[in-house]
Amino acid sequence: MTAETDVFAALASPVRRELTALLLGGPRSVNDLASHFAMSRPSVSEHLKVLREAGLVSEQRSGRQRLYRLEAEPLMEVSRWLTPYERFWRDRLAGLRELLDEEDDSDHGTRP
Amino acid sequence: MTAETDVFAALASPVRRELTALLLGGPRSVNDLASHFAMSRPSVSEHLKVLREAGLVSEQRSGRQRLYRLEAEPLMEVSRWLTPYERFWRDRLAGLRELLDEEDDSDHGTRP
């Protein structure tokens, strides 16, 4: 599949989104990351593999640890994919706002 | 799971991303949408169901057709989720730009 699909598929799992969120604070070891989840460490390793293959994280060996680092570039594709839709929800919000403004107006169409 | 997870999971399929893209041009019937894919119409219906349950599309019956309309609001959650990562790729791009600027600079560190 395309790289784009890899990224979206990687983000489909709440565990993997949580992992990327943890890496916002800087590189972490696998044990460190795994300690935040109820699941086994090997399972976390597998999630990290998915993220690695999507290009969302990189690993760097440090002694017997492996530090995983966030690589956010692939998220640009998501952001770019999102662009044409922004107009839609802004339009919708603008419409909502108009509606609320009318509602707030105590002078309900009594003006000439 | 959370609504957020529904949205990310819905977007994980290239077929469903393509469906939402088609709906950018306005509401369309199921047959119309299905004609853009190699798969059977019932399968497209199932994909539309996933999108519906994620709140990404709505349907409106019109005669014997059902017009599907894009509902982009749930994508705001994706956009919001993306926000803390933007800094990362901008930083990376800024670093890259610096590097290119230096490369372009014919006066390689010969200044006092």
Added chain:
DNA sequence: AATATACGTAGGGAATATCCTACGTGTCAA
């Protein structure tokens, strides 16, 4: 050298995803 630590991978089981064909329902057209 022997042991402990940090990690990845193998292999397997259960759940879910993704496609299909067959069929049922509601709507329009003749």
Added chain:
DNA sequence: TTGACACGTAGGATATTCCCTACGTATATT
């Protein structure tokens, strides 16, 4: 009313996901 059309759903086959435990490898410690 009969037939065609548009669609959703049922049921099933296969692939993939997601979790586990067991195990192998490399590095550090003693």
